[in-house]
């Protein structure tokens with residue numbers, strides 16, 4: 334490897350002196366203009382990771398639900414998973430090395446990870462629709478090329494589609510074809526076969542309104558639409574032709590503001606959903622006859638899916654173990670419903686898909702969802718083989734049910750949470766069970782909740798344990814929270830440093846919205862006082 338050449342080219346993607354960035358929960362994210370050097374260097378790192386794993390590695394250029402001016406990048410590991418933690422550290426070191434230290438840092442990684450430089454490398458690249466994404470993806474390609482890696486640039490893709498491509502390529506096409514048509518065909522075929530079994534008598538033709546956050550989801554949904562139009566007709570809103578990406582729309586906006594997106598007409602009782610900017614999250618919602626808005630978040634999607642899977646398994650008498658994985662943000666009512674009514678085991682992990690994904694792999698069928706709408710279902714190889722066998726062996730009705738399960742396995746993107754895939758699964762289940770969105774919503778009632786942000790000098794002074802539900806530092810904070818929580822009924826609160834923004838996040842729930850709001854405010858004040866708040870003291874009211 335000619336390191337002098339790398340140094341020369343690196344200067345063309347020079348790092349602004351002193352800029353420090355962190356490979357966070359979902360890669361690097363900041364203003365697009367600060368990212369050119371990071372992209373180039375992630376191209377380099379992807380080649381090294383590819384050589385080390387002897388597999389295809391993915392690089393996705395996106396900042397998901399962040400504002401349009403931001404951008405970001407993350408690496409995708411061989412089975413479509415998030416980058417391994419030790420490599421996240423390398424990514425941070427490499428991104429922050431000043432120009433003159435680049436060679437040393439690169440050599441350090443190569444030695445530490447025993448990368449064989451003679452090994453071939455292959456990198457696949459995808460990007461979202463941000464104005465800055467195309468140029469930044471070329472900087473990734475520069476990095477890949479300089480280290481003599483081979484690459485395929487898929488251009489515009491949703492984040493889960495890139496995960497899918499990586500997974501397909503590293504399983505020699507067994508999982509599916511690593512092309513955009515391959516993705517559309519695999520999911521649509523499963524969806525159409527699954528919904529064929531729904532009794533359509535008297536059913537109106539199924540339609541769904543989809544807010545695409547003015548992002549990549551709109552493009553891809555339009556391309557895909559005719560593959561599944563037999564089973565579902567989608568009406569795309571916020572398709573990017575007028576509005577700004579993620580501005581007053583998209584899954585993150587709808588979930589955090591608990592209100593409908595701009596740019597979508599909602600009649601009462603119509604089924605609507607929102608994707609986020611890179612289409613890896615989905616939330617559903619509707620307006621009732623009185624005009625009230627009802628949000629159906631990731632927790633309720635997980636509940637619908639797990640109850641359906643449990644029913645199917647029961648019908649064929651198969652005893653595969655199911656586990657549901659959530660985070661501390663899961664609404665208390667959802668956890669209670671899953672455990673007490675549905676009798677499925679529920680586990681809590683730290684925020685961030687990699688933690689949930691990892692835990693979900695422990696089960697035959699691992700269902701994981703964050704309340705914000707990111708999630709999927711993982712089927713173990715054993716479960717998949719068993720179901721496939723049953724679909725051949727069983728008779729009549731049971732065989733039909735096993736076939737449905739087979740289609741469900743194909744319909745879930747097992748490489749990552751995927752708004753398109755989750756949407757199709759949800760639509761199929763609602764059709765098969767003949768459920769309206771109101772009936773689905775009525776499974777349980779969410780506890781009123783509130784999320785707030787607090788600015789502090791250094792958010793890392795907050796350390797947590799018990800899947801982020803308890804703060805161990807700064808001293809006195811958890812005791813203060815415990816004291817406040819006691820003042821309200823059915824209440825719960827926790828704080829954690831954000832992995833994507835320079836803030837501390839506060840979550841509170843209680844028996845009424847007033848109580849949840851007031852508890853969240855009081856906890857914010859405790860954070861401000863005990864964890865070094867900066868700027869104005871948190872004010873009550875939202």
Ligand code: 16G
Pocket residue numbers: 358359397684685686687703705707830831832833834838
């Ligand atoms: C990222 C995570 C998401 C998590 C969120 C939390 C991935 C792919 N995405 O968007 O899972 O919920 O960060 O953000 O892991 P926060 O740390 O700022 O609260």
Ligand code: MG
Pocket residue numbers: 397398492609610611612613614
């Ligand atoms: Mg996203």
